[in-house]
Amino acid sequence: MNRVFKFAMPFLQASLVKQILVGLVLGIALGMAAPSVAVSMGFLGTIFVTALKGVAPILVFVLVMSSIANQRIGDGDLHIKPILVLYMVGTFGAAVIAVIASFLWPTEITLVAPPESASAPAGIFEVFENLILNVVDNPVHAISSGNYIGILAWSIAMGIVLRHGTPATREVLSDAAKGVEFIVRLVIRFAPIGIFGLVSSTLATTGLEAMAGYVKLLAVLLGTMAVVAFVVNPFLVWLMIRRNPYPYTLMTIRESGVAAFFTRSSAANIPVNLEICRRLNLPESTYAVSIPVGATVNMAGAAITITVLTLSAAYSLGVAIDIPTAIFLSFIASVCAAGASGVPGGSLMLIPLACGLFGIDQNTAMQVVAVGFIIGVLQDSCETALNSSSDALFTIAACKRAERLRQPMS
Template sequence: MTRVFKFAMPFLQGSLVKQILVGLVLGIILGMAAPEAAKGAGFLGTIFVTALKGVAPILVFVLVMSSIANQRLGEDLHIKPILVLYMISTFGAAVLAVIASFIWPTQIALVADAESLAAPGGILEVFENLILNVVDNPVHAIATANYIGILAWAIAMGVVLRHGVPATREVLSDAAKGVEFVVRIVVRFAPIGIFGLVASTLATTGLEAMTGYFKLLAVLIGTMAAVALILNPFLVWLTIRANPFPYTWMTLRESGVAAFFTRSSAANIPVNLEICRRLDLPESTYSVSIPVGATVNMAGAAITITVLTLSAAFSLGVTVDIPTAIFLSFIAAVCAAGASGVPGGSLMLIPLACGLFGIDQNTAMQVVAVGFIIGVLQDSCETALNSSSDALFTIAACKRAERLGIKMN
């Protein structure tokens, strides 16, 4: 194992950000100059994203189980401050989306019938599905990337194995290190994968595909930018009482850029873990907070649900009063926390929010179809916001503990 690590170190220690930027530029050039060749290059992106999605479920299961099992009895993981930041950010994002939608109301042309798409029928159904996901068979949960079920089983097994013999906990620790090493190898291929994703996306959709929904995209992306550059830094400042922007820019640059192109919070878990590892944060904390954040920290999803729902209401001439808008923010935050960490995961929860305004399911599913049309940019920006804030809030909570002299490992 030592010889393997020694051989791989030069490959693992290069500047991943610079390599990703090179891949990004080359992908843009190829996508604009040779569209046909760029479409073929998309296979490289597909391989990369598929590999990330393949390793992410087993990584989350082994890492969380090992972290909890090897936690010393009586040791505090300090997860609560991170969860509070997740919740405040998600609800605050929904409120900002309501404000932006009232200031710049948008209307959409509802497209062809999308009856064939399936969406939850009510908020109770969301909670029913949540409970079913929690009690899912662990093998099935890993195979289908059911991260709620994976987390539930990993936490349960970790708690039980904390009382196991030291040899068992050591095996789990070695298994976690082995999986992490494999994941780091996969992540190092991000520049090639992003090159393929960018080239294929530009060649397939072109820049002109977005012009018809420019105003809607402007409200969506503008609100996400406000959360990323105003709300989240403010929350971090309240937490660490220091300049939040060095951490904000770093997480946006390293985590946000990668998540923008993979369009999956779950697939970006390894990137966030690497950031926390490089900053020498307590592994017992970030190995739990990052996977949990990829499941429940969904400020971008809350914005998408809120803006598209209000756009549908404005388009249909529905009057939206302040109390309903506030309640919509709460519903959007709850729905966002239940959104799956995969591309387009938030869109299928829009019909729940549309139900507040009496919008029928067929019409609501047409709004979902509009979401898929603009998803090239909307979902990419949404995932970049969601995933980068997972790392940002974990860093903030750990730095707060350092400032207060709280021992975290």
Template sequence: MLAGIILALVSPNAAQAVGLLGNLFVSALKSVAPILVFILVASSIANHKQGQKTNMRPIVVLYLIGTFAAALIAVLGSFLFPSKLLLATTNASLSPPGSVIEVLHAVLFKMVDNPIRALIEANYIGLLVWGIALGVALRHASDTTKTVVSDLSYGITFIVRLVIRFAPIGIFGLVAATLSDPETGFSAFRGYAHLLMVLIGCMAVVALVLNPLIVFIITRQNPYPLVFTCLRDSGIPAFFTRSSAANIPVNMTLCKKLKLKEETYSVAVPLGTAINMAGAAVTITVLTLAAVYTLNIAVDIPTALLLSVIASICACGASGVAGGSLLLIPVACSMFGIPNEIAMQVVAVGFIIGVLQDSVETAINSSTDVVFIAAVCKAEEQKEAAMATSAVKES
């Protein structure tokens, strides 16, 4: 990171050239992530032994609670520090959904997408469904077939580890290219400093207050070592790749480093990419309320709560790619009667600040996946240890 910053300051042209290294790294991650998710999920379920706990239910509950709580924090932050926008038109060719029903409709059809097309288009919701279906079917297969699937999973994981070894070089290229670009560099953010401070401030509260509080409630232990480890090992790569999908291999490796159960994280990590979207909920809520304040629309507490619910639903429907949450802003704006033309101008503002906003958002989304998975796994270990101690005392 430091080398990338120095190069961008000293020689912008050279920094743009080494940006190729970053693009190659992100492309490699995005290429291997879909097949990794599909094979790992199928292998994990196929080789699942009867009676073995996966702890998926509490993890899913945490995903949903965390996303909704993040939206509430964004509402509070927007109330305390209201932002106003200088709306401008955009020529970007964008096609946002028209309602929450349309978002849910799209999610349902993603679930039954053709598996080959899901692999090609990186449709992770479809890959999860097909991976689970194949895994359940293979549970009745012979041991030889299960071994083949397990070996295939090992092979894909080996390739992922190989790609991740190049992360320092990739991040160096991404940092240098981003900071040296006059159109998307940090100099382009000066006009939106207040909005960025509200967005990043809310996301910081999610990462450093909300997530640790949830971990403490579950584990009754100091949550910050886990939170900081996840921010460092998952959040930093996600910040620069700006894609939760591309960061799936990174999170898989981190879960293995934390010695979590593979049968749990192999399903929970890709699932988190689809539904654990705290950063996206913050983005949708803050930018929507910025539009509301700009148009002098009054907002009461019940309306703010409804916005949090809608933002959470929209966040779960956001794609795991850069800028995926921005196209859901018109859906949230519609509940205030804001015309689509104005809502799309808000989306344009989101793209202007997207290099920083989307980077922080993705870092929060991705690192939170591992935080919640680890918290549930550690809580389960504590429970098992307490039961073992109790059994020893009784005997």
């Protein structure tokens, strides 16, 4: 085992950000210069994203279970609670900002034919019903299908039970977690190759002109996400650490956000966020739980998407929108966003639920979903970048707050 680590260390310790930038530049160049060749390079991106999605469920299950099982009584409580508060406040705040942006710059969309195979929840009770069913899902099925709510539920339950197990059992769990983490770090190191394939094939198949018809809608969506990422989130972090939040903000966007932009999956980006927290020497008992939880429930970008597209549909149909309904929409969007799956396009299928607030029928709402898929090349990538980078950012903020509170008053 030591030989494996010795051989892999130079590869693992090289600057991943620089390698990703090289892959990004080469992917753009190939996509513009030789589209026919670039399309075939998409296979590299598919392999990378599939590998991440393959290891992520196992990582979450083993890591969370091991962390809780080996956690001393009282450890992590000081950190986890503020992180959960940040997740909830950040998601609701993002929905409110999206309402304000939609009121200032109302957008109308040309509704297209709805996708026949799509299905969406018919009401808020169905969302909660699906949530409960996911929690009690068979653990093997949850891991194989990527049901992260079920994975978290089982890993937390097993971790709590195994806290009372023998020291040998807890040590085995710890070793298993380290082994899975090492495999994940190897997979992440192939990110430059995967991103090269993703960028080149996407640029070759869609082109920049594909977004021309939805420039205003995209501007509202991406502008709102930028405000949340560079204003709202840093303000929340400042409230926690009481010093300049932008070094952490920019770092998480650069390292976590860029990776999530191309994978378009919060779940697949869990290993990247874990590596950031590990490098900053944050308490593993905290980030081993907060990062997987964040990938499941911290969905500010999804809340923005649901809110903006729902209000765009209302404007397009001439539906009157009052302030109380808009505020209630922010709450509903936050709840819906927390139930969105951590996979590409997960938030779009919850738009019909929010559209129901304005009496918009399911068929018309599904046409809005179709529009979401059309602009998804940029919208979903930016949404995931915001979601995933804030998972790491809020975890860092809570841990730094705990350090500040432990320091003696001068």
